[in-house]
Amino acid sequence: MAEKITAYRFDRLDQTLSQLNKENCLIIAGGTDVMVLHKSRRGVPPKFPKPIVFIDHLSELKRVYQNHKDLHIGSSCTYSELLEDPFIPLPLKNAIKTIAAPAIRNRGTLGGNICNASPAGDTLPLLYVYNAKLLLRSVNGDRVVAISDFIQGPRRVGRDHNEILAEIILPSVFEEGSHVVFEKVGNRNADAIAKVSFAGYIRINGARIDDVRFAFGAVGPTMVRSIDIEKKLLGHTIPLADADIAQVVADFDKIIKPIDDQRSTALYRKTVALNLLHYFLSTSQNHPT
Ligand SMILES: Cc1cc2nc3c(=O)[nH]c(=O)nc-3n(C[C@H](O)[C@H](O)[C@H](O)COP(=O)(O)OP(=O)(O)OC[C@H]3O[C@@H](n4cnc5c(N)ncnc54)[C@H](O)[C@@H]3O)c2cc1C
The missing domain is CATH 3.30.465.10 (Uridine Diphospho-n-acetylenolpyruvylglucosamine Reductase; domain 3)
Structure with a gap:
């Protein structure tokens, strides 16, 4: 019973x-x-x-x-x-x-x-x-x-x-001027657990970056976010220089430490996570102000 x-x-x-x-x-x-x-x-x-x-x-x-x-x-x-x-x-x-x-x-x-x-x-x-x-x-x-x-x-x-x-x-979600994206990479578009996920937030004033934030999912025990790395981009103008993008990607390369499991490999997760970040930064000039 x-x-x-x-x-x-x-x-x-x-x-x-x-x-x-x-x-x-x-x-x-x-x-x-x-x-x-x-x-x-x-x-x-x-x-x-x-x-x-x-x-x-x-x-x-x-x-x-x-x-x-x-x-x-x-x-x-x-x-x-x-x-x-x-x-x-x-x-x-x-x-x-x-x-x-x-x-x-x-x-x-x-x-x-x-x-x-x-x-x-x-x-x-x-x-x-x-x-x-x-x-x-x-x-x-x-x-x-x-x-x-x-x-x-x-x-x-x-x-x-x-x-x-x-x-x-x-907080302040109704404030004008921010651009936010979410990307999830899984086996299918829905009904699949993420291998990697990424969220990017940017607020541009004129051509100047006023605020920028990134978070990665499924590549560590909790979400990976670094306010220190984000701060380095404040005040930069868009489009960002290739060297600046490369520096941010290199900084995250050091702190993203995924694991191998049944859904994906650590190498795949890291490569895709950094590619998503690179894409977000290199298209920053397309984000509406
Ligand atoms: C088939 C399937 C597919 C799924 N696919 C996805 C997916 O694609 N992406 C994804 O992110 N998740 C997925 N999930 C996981 C799950 O559906 C989500 O995490 C969902 O948001 C959990 O919400 P729930 O209300 O069902 O939580 P519950 O199961 O009710 O609770 C989850 C935990 O939170 C605690 N809890 C819940 N609410 C509160 C509260 N208000 N205060 C304090 N503690 C609380 C509970 O005690 C428990 O520990 C999937 C699950 C299944 C079964």
Whole structure:
């Protein structure tokens, strides 16, 4: 006979937080990562190490709204919901379209992609270049952390057991003048886990680079981003000189350290990652100002 498990599904977020404060539970949003992680053999229900609490239905976690120039995205919004939402920036929609197939996109959430902290999580490179901040809520109140501080390693995040990721905040996303791209390289255009992914952000004033950011996925334990390398390009004019592009590529060559696994080789991953960066930089003059 199947083992019994304790499962909670409260009507409100405050009730959920209060339970999480009393008891260490496994949070389930869409369950698309959790169910795979805890699956048993065929026909046998999954085995969960602790009580589970569902959050996919909580209206408090499903709001998308603009606050001044920032965009707030509820953590339990599914990918399909985000694809329909007029506030969601096009590059994020493009990234979402590469994730899995519609059935998974109907269940999987943005909050789940972040808290699962896979090195190949497809929304993560973009969230890094958007400088995303995460609003964590518990019975003790709210705290806001940068995504790069929250994600600490594969499947490792800085979340206390009584906290829920409530909102993803994209600061200044409604500010004019930035150009953002996302590229994913996998075996197919969608329904494939990334071998490499890349997000680039550039803001050009006249011909001068005011801001530039890069993040690479699936080439390290977490997203690879270097503010020190980005800073070197500030104030340069576009089109960038070949020597400047070569220098940035050489700098990333030193810090991108992929691995061989069933999806790809380290050499392929590194070559493609650097090519994507090179392409983004050498077409910088085509990015609208
Ligand atoms: C067939 C298949 C294909 C897939 N393809 C892709 C793909 O192409 N690209 C990709 O990036 N991913 C892919 N995934 C992985 C998965 O769908 C995504 O990572 C998805 O975003 C997870 O969201 P979820 O709501 O289902 O998370 P869940 O499985 O519910 O949760 C994932 C983790 O996050 C925690 N969690 C969830 N929400 C919160 C919250 N608000 N606060 C605190 N903790 C929370 C959970 O406890 C768990 O540890 C695929 C999965 C499957 C099964």
